[in-house]
Amino acid sequence: MKKLLIGSMVCASVVMAWPFTPHNTNNFSKYTNPADAKLRKEALENDLIPIPTDKSKLQKYIQINTKDNPLNPAKIELGKKLYFDPRISRSGLISCNTCHNLSMGGVDGIPVAIGHKWAANPHHLNSPTVYNSVFFIKQFWDGRVTTLAEQAGGPSTAHVEMASTAKDIETFLNSIPTYVNEFRESFNGEKPTFENFTKAVAAFEATLITPSRYDDYLNGDDNALTPEEKKGLKTFIAVGCTDCHSDIALGGTRMETFPQLDDFKYENVGDYKGNKKGETKVPTLRNITETAPYFHNGTVWSLREATEIMANTQLGMNLSKEQLDSIVTFLKALDGRKPKIDIPQLPVRTDKTPVPQPDLNLK
Amino acid sequence: MKKLLIGSMVCASVVMAWPFTPHNTNNFSKYTNPADAKLRKEALENDLIPIPTDKSKLQKYIQINTKDNPLNPAKIELGKKLYFDPRISRSGLISCNTCHNLSMGGVDGIPVAIGHKWAANPHHLNSPTVYNSVFFIKQFWDGRVTTLAEQAGGPSTAHVEMASTAKDIETFLNSIPTYVNEFRESFNGEKPTFENFTKAVAAFEATLITPSRYDDYLNGDDNALTPEEKKGLKTFIAVGCTDCHSDIALGGTRMETFPQLDDFKYENVGDYKGNKKGETKVPTLRNITETAPYFHNGTVWSLREATEIMANTQLGMNLSKEQLDSIVTFLKALDGRKPKIDIPQLPVRTDKTPVPQPDLNLK
Numbered sequence: 001m002k003k004l005l006i007g008s009m010v011c012a013s014v015v016m017a018w019p020f021t022p023h024n025t026n027n028f029s030k031y032t033n034p035a036d037a038k039l040r041k042e043a044l045e046n047d048l049i050p051i052p053t054d055k056s057k058l059q060k061y062i063q064i065n066t067k068d069n070p071l072n073p074a075k076i077e078l079g080k081k082l083y084f085d086p087r088i089s090r091s092g093l094i095s096c097n098t099c100h101n102l103s104m105g106g107v108d109g110i111p112v113a114i115g116h117k118w119a120a121n122p123h124h125l126n127s128p129t130v131y132n133s134v135f136f137i138k139q140f141w142d143g144r145v146t147t148l149a150e151q152a153g154g155p156s157t158a159h160v161e162m163a164s165t166a167k168d169i170e171t172f173l174n175s176i177p178t179y180v181n182e183f184r185e186s187f188n189g190e191k192p193t194f195e196n197f198t199k200a201v202a203a204f205e206a207t208l209i210t211p212s213r214y215d216d217y218l219n220g221d222d223n224a225l226t227p228e229e230k231k232g233l234k235t236f237i238a239v240g241c242t243d244c245h246s247d248i249a250l251g252g253t254r255m256e257t258f259p260q261l262d263d264f265k266y267e268n269v270g271d272y273k274g275n276k277k278g279e280t281k282v283p284t285l286r287n288i289t290e291t292a293p294y295f296h297n298g299t300v301w302s303l304r305e306a307t308e309i310m311a312n313t314q315l316g317m318n319l320s321k322e323q324l325d326s327i328v329t330f331l332k333a334l335d336g337r338k339p340k341i342d343i344p345q346l347p348v349r350t351d352k353t354p355v356p357q358p359d360l361n362l363k
Numbered sequence: 364m365k366k367l368l369i370g371s372m373v374c375a376s377v378v379m380a381w382p383f384t385p386h387n388t389n390n391f392s393k394y395t396n397p398a399d400a401k402l403r404k405e406a407l408e409n410d411l412i413p414i415p416t417d418k419s420k421l422q423k424y425i426q427i428n429t430k431d432n433p434l435n436p437a438k439i440e441l442g443k444k445l446y447f448d449p450r451i452s453r454s455g456l457i458s459c460n461t462c463h464n465l466s467m468g469g470v471d472g473i474p475v476a477i478g479h480k481w482a483a484n485p486h487h488l489n490s491p492t493v494y495n496s497v498f499f500i501k502q503f504w505d506g507r508v509t510t511l512a513e514q515a516g517g518p519s520t521a522h523v524e525m526a527s528t529a530k531d532i533e534t535f536l537n538s539i540p541t542y543v544n545e546f547r548e549s550f551n552g553e554k555p556t557f558e559n560f561t562k563a564v565a566a567f568e569a570t571l572i573t574p575s576r577y578d579d580y581l582n583g584d585d586n587a588l589t590p591e592e593k594k595g596l597k598t599f600i601a602v603g604c605t606d607c608h609s610d611i612a613l614g615g616t617r618m619e620t621f622p623q624l625d626d627f628k629y630e631n632v633g634d635y636k637g638n639k640k641g642e643t644k645v646p647t648l649r650n651i652t653e654t655a656p657y658f659h660n661g662t663v664w665s666l667r668e669a670t671e672i673m674a675n676t677q678l679g680m681n682l683s684k685e686q687l688d689s690i691v692t693f694l695k696a697l698d699g700r701k702p703k704i705d706i707p708q709l710p711v712r713t714d715k716t717p718v719p720q721p722d723l724n725l726k
Contacts, residue, residue, distance in 0.1 A: 084466050086464070086467075086472075091473070091477070093473060098456070103447050103706050104449075104709050108449075108456060109449075109455055109719065110456060110719050111718075112721075112723065112725075114454070114721055117481050118481035118723070120721075120725055124725070289711055292712065301714075301718060342703050342704065343705075343706055344466055345466060346466045348653050351664075351665065355474075356473050358473055358481075358483075360481070360483040361483070362475075362483055362487070
């Protein structure tokens with residue numbers, strides 16, 4: 001039953017040096033149903049863009065993260081180690097994967113991020129997903145930086161998160177010869193620096209792309225979505241969700257006022273009010289079933305309730321039960337195929353490695 | 364240069380249903396040097412047992428953990444998910460892998476274990492490694508239980524560790540249909556129970572075996588150890604380390620008084636004094652370079668210093684600089700080949716799943 005890979009995928013395999021998760025290319029129909037062709041056209045007109053099936057086409061969507069940080073296999077592998085290394089944190093216990101857990105949709109699954117010494121995020125902010133974040137052109141809820149590398153420099157040094165410092169991270173990395181060698185290999189002979197640390201983490205994160213049945217459908221597989229999901233996609237477009245949740249990640253590329261047209265009933269949980277203009281980054285909807293609780297302050301556990309709130313606050317609409325169910329049915333089709341990740345074996349400390357500082361209250 | 368696998372390994376592949384890490388069977392010499400044959404005999408006489416190269420022979424060393432918990436592939440895969448699932452904990456943030464990190468020698472690399480609400484272990488106890496713990500016949504520092512399943516029930520419900528309860532864990536697991544199905548598949552149709560939870564975790568942990576060059580040497584590869592490492596092994600035996608650090612894990616099978624013949628200079632860090640008889644489990648020396656800081660209270664970062672302390676306190680000996688260096692050289696040959704582990708994708712919560720309780724101090 002398996003069809004051959006399309007030619008462009010094979011050609012593209014040499015274009016970029018990163019392990020892009022292959023699309024499901026089974027069951028592609030040769031003939032496109034006119035109704036599906038129409039729905040695809042409509043999706044495209046509303047800026048819904050599938051993850052391309054070949055790497056060279058992907059490049060234009062990840063430019064912002066690769067311009068000053070070209071990917072190479074050594075850098076990606078190094079970045080994976082750093083992503084899983086809790087010794088980057090002051091305590092030695094918190095890694096990037098603690099809050100952006102790759103086993104759980106790239107999030108921690110708790111309302112408010114917890115960091116060093118069990119500190120809650122002071123603004124009651126929820127950890128956003130790392131999956132597909134390479135497609136974002138705004139990072140953090142207030143969109144204050146543009147690249148994944150800049151983002152990685154934030155939590156690693158925030159005192160309520162990993163609580164380290166740029167200097168401590170450099171000292172740690174330079175104390176371990178394996179890391180020093182891997183940085184030299186990844187960065188044209190350069191030794192570990194804080195900037196290169198953030199770039200290596202970003203390089204690994206750039207591989208965390210999760211194509212879904214939604215992408216398969218938009219890429220031409222009529223049977224990738226069920227009739228109910230196609231109906232949900234139509235509703236999603238018709239009511240105006242795509243005004244904000246569009247582009248390749250259905251989010252991550254726009255800043256919007258939230259709430260806009262109606263009150264958000266959990267608005268007083270935490271003191272976050274957006275950027276200077278009062279705007280918040282539109283989050284991705286990819287893998288949305290895995291990333292509860294929802295909203296910047298992690299206040300809503302139900303995807304249906306979150307959808308209803310969005311319709312009220314952003315579109316000023318009271319959706320029917322049927323419309324809500326239909327949209328939620330579609331959203332579930334955004335669950336993506338995760339890249340296969342072997343846990344890394346981290347290089348062992350040396351006598352020069354500073355000991356962790358968990359700042360415990362010992363008797 | 365590659366030699367064929369020995370016949371017994373091939374035959375044994377059907378004996379046990381778990382993914383035993385293959386030994387390095389390259390470079391096996393056909394002829395055994397008489398000096399190596401003599402050293403192997405000496406090792407055997409001192410109860411040093413290599414990890415066997417075939418699964419059927421391994422069985423006798425893991426009997427205690429498989430007798431009431433027969434392994435099967437579904438149970439192992441389920442156990443892997445549970446091992447990495449932080450939702451087992453009250454907060455939703457701490458998994459087995461937090462303190463027994465498979466990327467870091469199966470430990471957390473910090474002096475004292477940190478749990479729920481950043482609590483330090485009240486006795487200042489250090490997290491022991493999970494790698495090769497299937498070989499132990501005593502679990503915990505005070506050896507109070509015998510099986511890995513019994514061990515898994517401890518931290519998951521200790522209020523200073525994962526802070527969950529048997530009932531909460533059962534409620535959580537039964538709220539997620541994927542978990543329910545995987546338990547039924549793993550346990551002859553049974554639904555999730557706390558006991559089965561601990562058994563599934565133990566089944567996964569039973570796969571965490573790390574054969575090393577030391578094993579290759581004892582299994583017949585003359586060239587697996589360097590001349591310096593062989594000399595170190597001789598010293599290790601000669602001074603009496605094998606009186607306690609013997610059997611297949613070089614530890615894990617005996618309880619001993621510590622300190623015995625001399626004071627332990629960090630004795631007053633924490634209030635742990637062993638079991639009722641004042642005895643402590645002899646820890647494994649496998650992967651010892653990766654499991655600093657050392658001792659039950661995690662007080663010593665240097666392997667050389669730890670070795671020196673052990674010679675003083677347990678053997679009443681002041682080793683020469685040369686003897687110490689030689690033993691440490693040998694100990695490094697116990698670094699094992701880790702099993703390749705893909706991070707699991709955890710099943711998504713449902714509306715019936717209780718929300719996590721991180722017990723934060725929110726303003």
